[in-house]
Amino acid sequence: MAASRSVRLSTGSSPVPPIFLETVLRTDRLPLRPFTAKDVNDTRAACSDELTQRWLPLPDPYTTEHAASWCTDVSHRLRTSGDGMHFAVTDGDSEQLLGTSGLKKTDWPARVSEVGYWTAPWARGCGVTVEATRALGEWLLGERGFQQLQLFAATGNTASQRIAEKAGFQEGVLRNAGYIRTGRVDLFVFSLVPDDLSGI
Template identity: 60%
Template sequence: MFPETVLHSRRLLLRAFDAGDITDTLASCSDSLTQRWLPLPRPYTLDDATAWCTTTAHAMRDSGDGIQFAVTDADSKRLVGQVGLKKTDWRALVSEVGYWVSPWARGRGIAVEATRTLAHWLLTDQRFQRMELRAAAENAASQEVAIKAGFHREGTLRNAGFVHGARVDLVLFSLLPGDLGSSTDPTEHR
C-alpha cells in the first residue's frame, strides 16, 4: 500500500480527502462535463460525495489499489480537483492516474500540475517503473493534459472503456522514470 503522504507543488497542495471536501466534491462531480467523461453515479448525490470523501477514497489506499488526493489551492485551501492512482500492479510497479478538475478551477493548468506532481512522487520516491493514463478517444481535454504533463501516446485501446453504459475507445499514454528528465522537479513532499 502507498504511504499516507501530502504533496506540494508551486500552486497546489495534494492531501487526503476529508469531510470538509464534501460540498465541493458534490458540486464538482455533479457538473455535466465531469459527468460526461467519468463513470460516476447519476445523479451524483450528497451521499455519494460523503462516501467518497470519508470512506471510498481512503479504502483505495488501504486495499493497495491506489491512492487518491484532494487537489487544493495552496493559498485558499479550497478543493480544485482530484488526482489519484488506481489499478496498481505492485509486482510490475505500474499504476494508472486519473483526475477531475472542479468547474471553478478549469483552464488554469490544475490537472497538468497535479498529474506532474503525482508522477514525480510515484516514479521517483516510490520507484515505480510506469505510470499510465487512459482517456476516452473523444476527450480532447484529457488527452491534452497527458501531453502537457509529459506522457507519451502509445495507441488506442478499442472498446476498452465505458461511460454510463456506453462503450468507448481509450487512448493509452505512459510516463516512465526517464521521461521526467534530469531537471529538478519543483515539487516537495512529506
Template identity: 40%
Template sequence: MTASGRGTQPTLTGRRVCLRPWRTDDADAVFAACQDPEIQRWTQVPVPYAAEHAREFVGAVAPRTWTDGGALFAVELLDGGPLVGSMGLSPPRDGVGEAGYWTAPGQRGRGLTGEALRVLSDWALDAVGVHRVELLVDPANTGSRRVAESAGFLAEGTIRQRFRFRGQPSDLVLYARLAVDRRS
C-alpha cells in the same frame, strides 16, 4: 503505521498546487463539483451524483484506496481557495499505476490539473516505485488529453472498444509516463 502498513498518506506539493488526503469535511465540495455535466460526461462518477456518493468517496473510497496501495488526493492551491479537483493513483500492479482525475468547474484552463498530474506521477515513479504511470482517456476529451501531455505523458495509441462506459463500448487513448522519461 496504518492498517495497510504504508504509514500515513502524504501531502504532495508543486509550485502552485497541493495534493492532500481527502477529509470527511470535503464531501460538500465533492458533491458540488460532481454536479458538473463535464465531470459526469468524462468520468465514472455515478449519475445522478448524490450527497451520499460524495460522503462515501471521501469517507470510505479514499481511505480504502490508500490501504489497497493506491492514493486519492484532493487538489488545492497552495495559497488556499476552493477545491481544484481530484487526483488519484489506482493500486499498482506489476509496477504499473493508473492515474485518474477531474477538475472542478471554474478551475479549468489554468494548468493546475496538469501540474497536479505531474506531481502525482513524480511521486508514483519515485516514492511508490512504479516504473510506469498510465492514463486512459476518451479520444474526444481534448481537455484531458491536453492535461496528460502537459504533464509529460505520451500517447501510445488508441485502444478500440476497450472499455464499457455507461453501458456502451468505448475507445480509449492510452497515455503513459515512464520512470526513464525525461523530467522537467
C-alpha cells in the same frame, strides 16, 4: 513534495498487500492531500457537473451522500487495500478543492499504476490538473521507484488528452476498451516512465 513509502506487513505466512502510506504532496501553488469531510460540498458540485458526468461513470444524480462516502470512506479504503491513493488537489491559499489526481489499479510486482483525475468546473483552464498529475508522476516514478504510470482517456475527451500530453505522457490507442455512461469507447492509453522525467 513530501515522501512516503510502501510497506509490506505479514501475519504469520500470509503477506498483506503493500500499500501507500498517507501522503501529502506539494507543488509551488498546490497541496495534494487526502480527502476529508470538508471536501464534501465541492466534490458533490464537481461530480454533478455535466462535463465531469459525461466522461466518468459516476452516479447520476451525484448526491451529497455519494460525496461524503467518497471523501470520508471510499478514497481512504482504496489506499489501505493497496489499490492506489487519491489526492484532493487544493488551492494553496484558500484550501478550496480544485479537483483530484490519484492512483488506481496498482500492480505492485510490476511497479505500474494508473492515474485518474477530474477538474472542478471552477478550476478548469488554470493548469492545476497538469501540475498535480506531473507532481504525482514525478513522485511515483522518482521517489517511489515505480516503472510506469498509465493514463487512459476516451478518444473524444480532448481536454483529458491535453492534460496527459502537457504532463509529459506518450500515447497509443486501445479499441473499445473503456466505458462511460452512454456506452463503450475507444481509449487513448498514455504512459509515463522514469526516462521521461527529464523532459517534464
